Amino acid sequence: MTDGGDHLIELVDLHKHYRVGTEIVRALRGVSLAIDVNEYVAIMGQSGSGKSTMMNILGCLDIPTKGNYLLRNQDVARLSQSKLARIRGRQIGFVFQSFELLSRTTALKNVQLPMLYAQMSNKKRRAVAALEKVGLMDRAHHRPNQLSGGQKQRVAIARALAQEPDIILADEPTGNLDSQTGDDIMRIFDSLHAEGQTIIVVTHEEHIAEHCHRVIRLRDGLVMSDERRGRRIPIAPLPGRAAIAEAVAPPMQNAIAV
């Protein structure tokens, strides 16, 4: 165990520079922060402030130029390629703004894909459960081009959560969706959070950020502010998780039933 706390994520003086021709773009210029289990964090900031850069590093999709990224007290920079692949597959569920589904395979197969690389058992059962959670079981055998934007994003979320990751990272998950559909997506995150899931969401929109209980604002590659808010969605202390999920997030079926 390293310095002081037992955080899930810890960034220490993180820098990321991009080389564009002869110029160097400093996308992150010394970010330090810590995120704990079951936090529900919104990352905000102007375009170009470094949000995606930071998320990519958090998701082990990119490596920092300088500084440390500790995931469960483990310095990610020291890990081998295959260990990194394992982390990407098992510990992190990444949700992209543009969904990034395999276009030629069904929703169900898409959801199974990370588990395939992670060699998990019960792939089908887990995938079905994940699709049920996002209320999309009736579209399990549809291909992405047969789904709406919101449905695609829900498939992507199911894919991110099927292998029960430690963290779900979502980079502008509602960026390509209208505000109504965006809110539906956020309600799914709300319910996942209520079940104990750690979630980090990048967004431009205040009403999306309002779902979260902590907002970190970036500006020019630095943390400008980091504020905690009262929890809008209380973590219900006692009843079973499934009950909460149902109570908090009315999935599609409920909406139709009403």
Next chain:
Amino acid sequence: MRFHPINIVRRPFRWAVSAASRNAQNVATAAVQIWANKGRSVLTTLGIVIAVTSIITVISVVQGFGNYMTNMVRGYGTSFIVVHPWYEGERHGHGMREPTLDIHDITAVRGECPDVRRITPFVFTHNAVVSYGREKAEEIPIRGVAEEYQLIRNFPADAGRFFGPVDVDNAEPVAVLGRTLLTLLECDESIIGDYIYIDDTRFLVVGLLAEKGSFGDGDQDKTIMIPYTRSIRMYPDRTRSMSFLAEATDEDHIDAAYAQIQRTLRQRHGLTVEQPDDFYIERQDQSLQSFEEIRNISSGILGGIVSISLLVGGIGIMNMMLVSVTERTAEIGLRKSIGARRRDILLQFLTEAVVLCTFGGLIGVALGYGLSKLASMHPSMVPAEVPWWAVAAALGCSAGTGIVFGVIPAFKAAILNPIDALRHE
């Protein structure tokens, strides 16, 4: 270093199991990809199909032709030696010299060479005129031989009989006809027992030679055999170039027979050590050997040409794989983002390449097989044969091409940073 025996035993086992399941998965993924890109897959495969088809066809035809030639040469008999009455390198000895071989040489060889089993003089006349009733055939080669010739050269009579030693001793005017003569003289087997005229001498037809077919340009059945004693009488000038054929006791004794004949003749001709042979001994097994050599060389050259076509097919595959990787860089990025290792990506693309190539290879083998069968159906074509090693080589080559040319783009894809791949344009 400490050893953990249990780990040592368990690990490879677990690895093998997981590798097997991954490979199965990879083949499935590859199959899905290939199916999803039907058009492109077909085009890629086409290169390999053409390459393999040409390999199989060329090899089978060469092989078939080679077999045909070998059988032909073997059919001539390979354990005999021809002794010519000219110096080595001299062509047909039409010099002004006295003839160097006579019938006494032959008698001496027969008597003194234990490894010579059979021997026959050979007096050849190129173009006799043959007539039968009102039919007439010109430019017929006449072979004046002893009765043993039919055994040495494998020229049995399959109707009537060959002439015998008595016919030879008495220089009887008897003839054995090749089958082509029947056509030329417009008659059938009933000619046996009838008379024909060869250059105005009357001959009794005693038999017909079994059919031999043609070899190159020469029709082996367009010939007449008569006792050499009669030839000498009819064509005294041909006696100059009388040669003889000697058959060794078996193929392993050709060397011994050769040496014995050489010694006997040199002795008889009174040659000193410095003087070269005044005769020339030609070995048939040598021509078989040099023929095999030619066949191997031409196979090699054709093999080279064929490898080039395989290379071209391989470059097609490599190109396709590069395009496919570039096209699908985002997909690779996504796969890596959700936990695919470099190895998984590499394996996926490799499998795709190998499956494509093997598929193309199989189609190519089938097509090549069909083509060579088709070629065999042409009347003047020898039966082509597809040797198993050609199939193995073609399939191996095509799968190998897939691996070699799949590795480069697959590796290129596998080492990409996930986010760079995902954002690649």
